Amino acid sequence: MTDTRIDQQINAYLVGGAVRDQLLSRTVVERDYVVVGSNVQQMLALGFSQVGKDFPVFLHPTTKEEYALARTEKKQGQGYTGFTCYSSPEVTLEQDLLRRDLTVNAMALDNQGNIIDPFNGQQDLRDRILRHVSPAFVEDPLRVLRVARFAARYHYLGFTVADETMALMSQISNNGELITLSGERVWKEIANALTEQNPEIFFQLLHQCSALNTIWPELDNLWQEESTTSNFANLAEVALANLTQAVKLTDKTDIRFASLCLAIPGLNLAASPQDITELASRLKLPKQTQLLALKATQLHSLVTDIKQQTPQAILSLFDQLDVWRKNEFFDDFLLVCQATAQAIENAPDQNFTAKDYLKTLLKQCKTISAQAFIAQGLTGKAIKSAMQAEKLNIITNYPFPDD
Numbered sequence: 001m002t003d004t005r006i007d008q009q010i011n012a013y014l015v016g017g018a019v020r021d022q023l024l025s026r027t028v029v030e031r032d033y034v035v036v037g038s039n040v041q042q043m044l045a046l047g048f049s050q051v052g053k054d055f056p057v058f059l060h061p062t063t064k065e066e067y068a069l070a071r072t073e074k075k076q077g078q079g080y081t082g083f084t085c086y087s088s089p090e091v092t093l094e095q096d097l098l099r100r101d102l103t104v105n106a107m108a109l110d111n112q113g114n115i116i117d118p119f120n121g122q123q124d125l126r127d128r129i130l131r132h133v134s135p136a137f138v139e140d141p142l143r144v145l146r147v148a149r150f151a152a153r154y155h156y157l158g159f160t161v162a163d164e165t166m167a168l169m170s171q172i173s174n175n176g177e178l179i180t181l182s183g184e185r186v187w188k189e190i191a192n193a194l195t196e197q198n199p200e201i202f203f204q205l206l207h208q209c210s211a212l213n214t215i216w217p218e219l220d221n222l223w224q225e226e227s228t229t230s231n232f233a234n235l236a237e238v239a240l241a242n243l244t245q246a247v248k249l250t251d252k253t254d255i256r257f258a259s260l261c262l263a264i265p266g267l268n269l270a271a272s273p274q275d276i277t278e279l280a281s282r283l284k285l286p287k288q289t290q291l292l293a294l295k296a297t298q299l300h301s302l303v304t305d306i307k308q309q310t311p312q313a314i315l316s317l318f319d320q321l322d323v324w325r326k327n328e329f330f331d332d333f334l335l336v337c338q339a340t341a342q343a344i345e346n347a348p349d350q351n352f353t354a355k356d357y358l359k360t361l362l363k364q365c366k367t368i369s370a371q372a373f374i375a376q377g378l379t380g381k382a383i384k385s386a387m388q389a390e391k392l393n394i395i396t397n398y399p400f401p402d403d
């Protein structure tokens with residue numbers, strides 16, 4: 001509910017993603033406003049609370065939506081943080097829109113429903129083009145990742161990046177500006193891109209403009225690595241096919257991320273878990289994301305070659321995945337294996353029997369409880385040994401079914 005008394009006293013415009021998504025008939029998740037002709041004192045007097053520390057952003061007293069004073073930005077130092085913001089009642093709406101990244105993000109809507117569109121964002125929306133607003137685009141290297149992310153999000157609508165914008169993205173990347181982005185920022189963009197409908201577009205574009213080379217060189221190298229399967233020209237195609245299949249199977253970022261990791265040869269070896277750890281510290285991966293990528297790269301081949309596994313190897317797989325305590329983690333691990341297996345076979349709808357087999361086995365193994373052995377008088381380590389033996393027995397008596 002908006003408070004009309006407050007809204008009548010300021011000159012506010014809906015801006016950015018909300019206008020863009022409204023025009024695309026997509027659900028608007030967040031509404032941001034720009035306020036023209038006001039100042040900090042007036043906003044506070046109207047009951048807004050200030051939240052921005054680098055520039056004046058306020059929360060509306062009733063809706064809690066974000067209202068920022070119109071501002072200009074000027075690049076000072078290197079990288080993402082080197083900006084000076086200037087806000088004053090004289091800064092116009094057009095000046096505020098000019099500092100923005102893409103024309104489709106640089107439109108405003110007034111409270112009468114009029115669209116203010118000085119950079120032809122509506123035309124670019126109709127033409128399905130992501131185009132930068134001004135040469136100042138290059139002042140913020142994060143925009144390289146943002147544009148790739150928007151391209152991934154709107155790919156299903158036919159959006160592409162304008163050639164001249166791609167040229168600026170390459171320029172930023174080749175000038176080494178991406179190094180100034182913190183691991184956290186980069187991971188945030190990657191994680192967001194992974195939630196989109198076509199995240200493979202994000203990585204493809206970042207490769208094309210030479211950004212991937214800096215932010216995730218191990219993945220970028222795959223474009224040079226030949227694939228051993230005839231379905232794919234190089235390992236990058238394998239990685240992106242894994243990801244595309246993972247997207248079909250799940251919304252979970254961790255699974256989608258791990259499916260990409262499986263195509264990276266260095267990470268694929270059980271003997272080199274430190275590779276993931278190194279990647280994790282560089283990209284500031286959340287613990288769970290790291291753990292799934294690590295376990296999936298180390299252990300997925302046991303599932304791919306399930307027919308060759310001894311009962312001991314299967315039990316060891318269960319133990320290493322801590323399946324006795326972590327149901328959901330095991331399910332996630334199996335989905336990573338499934339995505340890769342189906343992608344490699346180029347059979348997205350094929351049954352992944354290894355998953356059903358392992359889940360059934362696990363269910364049976366979980367019926368074994370310590371109680372029965374305690375009742376037999378066993379104590380301490382003997383209980384654990386007896387339980388392991390019983391689990392092995394179950395696995396031995398339930399081999400993987402022949403085709």
Ligand SMILES: Nc1ccn([C@@H]2O[C@H](COP(=O)(O)OP(=O)(O)OP(=O)(O)O)[C@@H](O)[C@H]2O)c(=O)n1
Pocket residue numbers: 015016017018030032099100101102105106140142143146
């Ligand atoms: N590096 C950035 C970040 C933001 N913006 C501008 O600030 C607006 C709001 O930013 P944000 O909320 O991050 O993006 P949205 O466009 O709302 O996108 P999303 O749907 O992902 O939230 C953008 O539309 C854009 O006009 C920008 O120009 N450059």
